[in-house]
Amino acid sequence: MPRPLIAFACTILLAGCPRQALFVVLPNEEGGAGAITVDDGKTVTTLDQPYAAAESRAGSSGPVEESRGNIGVIFHRAIAAQPLLPRHFRLYFILGSNELTPESVIAYRGVFDDIKKRPVYEIAVIGHTDTLGDLRTNQALSLARSAAIRDRLVRDGIASGAISIAGRGKRDLIVSTADQIAEPLNRCVVITVR
Amino acid sequence: MALILWLAALLLVATPSAPGAAGAAPIAQVKTVMGKVVIQRSGQRLPANIGDPLFEKDVIETGPDGGIGITFIDNTVFSTGPNSQLALDEFQFDSNNFRGSLLADMRQGSLAVVAGDITRSSPGAMKIKTPTAVLGVRGTTFAVQVYGDH
Numbered sequence: 001m002p003r004p005l006i007a008f009a010c011t012i013l014l015a016g017c018p019r020q021a022l023f024v025v026l027p028n029e030e031g032g033a034g035a036i037t038v039d040d041g042k043t044v045t046t047l048d049q050p051y052a053a054a055e056s057r058a059g060s061s062g063p064v065e066e067s068r069g070n071i072g073v074i075f076h077r078a079i080a081a082q083p084l085l086p087r088h089f090r091l092y093f094i095l096g097s098n099e100l101t102p103e104s105v106i107a108y109r110g111v112f113d114d115i116k117k118r119p120v121y122e123i124a125v126i127g128h129t130d131t132l133g134d135l136r137t138n139q140a141l142s143l144a145r146s147a148a149i150r151d152r153l154v155r156d157g158i159a160s161g162a163i164s165i166a167g168r169g170k171r172d173l174i175v176s177t178a179d180q181i182a183e184p185l186n187r188c189v190v191i192t193v194r
Numbered sequence: 195m196a197l198i199l200w201l202a203a204l205l206l207v208a209t210p211s212a213p214g215a216a217g218a219a220p221i222a223q224v225k226t227v228m229g230k231v232v233i234q235r236s237g238q239r240l241p242a243n244i245g246d247p248l249f250e251k252d253v254i255e256t257g258p259d260g261g262i263g264i265t266f267i268d269n270t271v272f273s274t275g276p277n278s279q280l281a282l283d284e285f286q287f288d289s290n291n292f293r294g295s296l297l298a299d300m301r302q303g304s305l306a307v308v309a310g311d312i313t314r315s316s317p318g319a320m321k322i323k324t325p326t327a328v329l330g331v332r333g334t335t336f337a338v339q340v341y342g343d344h
Contacts, residue, residue, distance in 0.1 A: 019341055020326045026306070026335040034309065034334025040327040047336075056326035075337045077275030078304040081261030083225030085308060086269040120245040122223060124267075124289065139290075164267075166289040194223075194265045 021056040022064075024071050025049065029085065086194035087114050090174070091149065093187055112156070114193045122194050123158060125149050127167040130186035131179045135169060143167030149189045220247030221285040222266040229276070230257030253281045256303065270296065270310030270320070278303025283323075287312055296320045306337045 025033050027050035035048035040061035045054045053066040089111050091104040100108060115121045127142030127149075146165040154160045175185045224246040231242040234253035240246075242254070242262055256262055256278045263273040268287045274280055279301040287294035292315040298305075300322055312319045313333040320331040324340050 021324050021341065022339040023327070023329060024337045026337055028308070028335040034313075035332040036334060036336050037330040037332075038327045039330065054327075056324075059326055061327045071337070074339050075275070075304055075306055077261055078273050078278075078306040078337060081226050081228055081263045081275065082273040082306055082308075083263035083265055083271060085271055086265060086310070118225075120223065120225060122265075122267075124269075126289070164289065168290065168292075171291065192269060194269055 017057045019055050019057055020059070021061075022053060022066065022074065023047065023055070023061075024051065024053045024066065024075070026051070026071075084118055086192050089114075089191040089193070091189045091191065092184065093145070093189075108152075108191075111153070111191055111193055115158075118193070121162065123153065123163045124192040124194070125153070125163060125165045126190045126192070127165075128172060128174055128186055128188045128190070129170050130183040131170045131173070131177055131181050133170075133180075135171070139167055139169035141167075142169045145187075145189050149191065153191075218249050220267070221250055221282065221287070222248040222264045222272075224248065224262060225265050226261070226263035226273070228261035229259030231255070231260045231262045232257075248282060250282060250285050253279065255279050266296070266310060266312075268292070268294065268296075268310040268312040270312060271308040272298070273306045275304040278305065280305060291315065294319060297323065299323045300338055300340055301325065302340050302342070304337065304339045306335075307331070308335045309333045 023036065023038050025036055025047045027033055033048065033050045035046055038045040038054045038061050040056060045061055045063055047054055051068055051071060053064050054061055055064040089107045091107055092101045093099065094101055125146040127146035129138040129142045146167055150163050150165050153163055173186050174188050175183055177183050224242050224244055227242050227244055232255045233240045233242050234255065248264060254262060256274055256276055258276050260276050261274060265271050281299040283299050284295060284297035292311050294312050296312050296319065309320060309331050313331055317332055318330055322329040322338060324338060
């Protein structure tokens with residue numbers, strides 16, 4: 001059968017054409033799921049439930065049912081290659097000081113347990129503030145806090161080359177509040193080990 | 195003096211160039227490697243090793259027994275199975291404001307993704323191109339299989 005005819009037959013009987021691609025939403029760590037959109041240039045399929053799937057056949061994409069068992073088989077090797085996911089450690093300071101709260105001292109030690117599980121690691125230190133004061137002051141403060149934690153990690157034996165720091169100021173609140181609110185839970189540094 | 199300058203110039207030429215474009219910062223790090231995995235970079239084919247930095251425009255290729263796991267600087271995690279080809283076409287990320295974009299070209303094989311911070315501040319910041327469709331990502335865990343040769 002000439003090629004155009006095959007293509008024509010495929011568009012009529014999509015299921016008879018070989019599958020070209022499969023797209024699947026997987027449950028995230030918390031058990032929920034976000035969403036992906038699959039755009040083949042003509043139609044957009046939105047997948048927003050765990051194990052929701054779409055496929056492409058003959059260049060067209062649309063939703064498809066795929067069993068969890070099959071999904072597990074198809075992606076077995078890709079999932080087996082998945083590294084340990086990044087882990088976050090939140091550190092809080094005793095008000096008006098650079099001293100960590102007792103709970104945060106335990107969280108800080110957790111960083112050192114976590115890196116032992118990884119064949120290779122990087123550490124990102126990100127500072128946050130509450131909403132007292134202006135943007136610029138808080139940006140500087142959040143960066144100073146993350147720099148202080150970096151120095152402590154280095155003193156405790158982490159290679160400085162493995163650490164990056166950033167400050168989110170008051171633009172990314174841990175606990176959402178109105179502006180100009182003192183909130184100890186927002187004076188925070190998050191260490192991410194990846 | 196001229197000799198010293200000449201020697202210095204020679205040394206500059208002879209020093210192997212840094213990976214990626216001059217001065218480019220790594221966008222991800224190789225965390226797991228199984229079987230044969232090659233990174234194509236500026237026309238070179240380099241074997242992938244745990245701990246290697248990855249750069250924008252790198253192309254990852256896994257062999258019939260291969261697999262690789264990488265983590266981007268925004269905490270997005272990619273892992274591919276065997277017989278896969280994945281191009282890291284575009285990646286920009288600012289860790290201070292979480293703005294950026296990630297565009298990957300999944301040409302063949304299987305890919306599992308856990309989306310990171312890049313999808314938090316700008317919806318549409320992460321896109322995965324495949325031969326038949328483009329995936330838009332709104333912060334989630336998902337997988338893509340592209341069948342056959344393309």
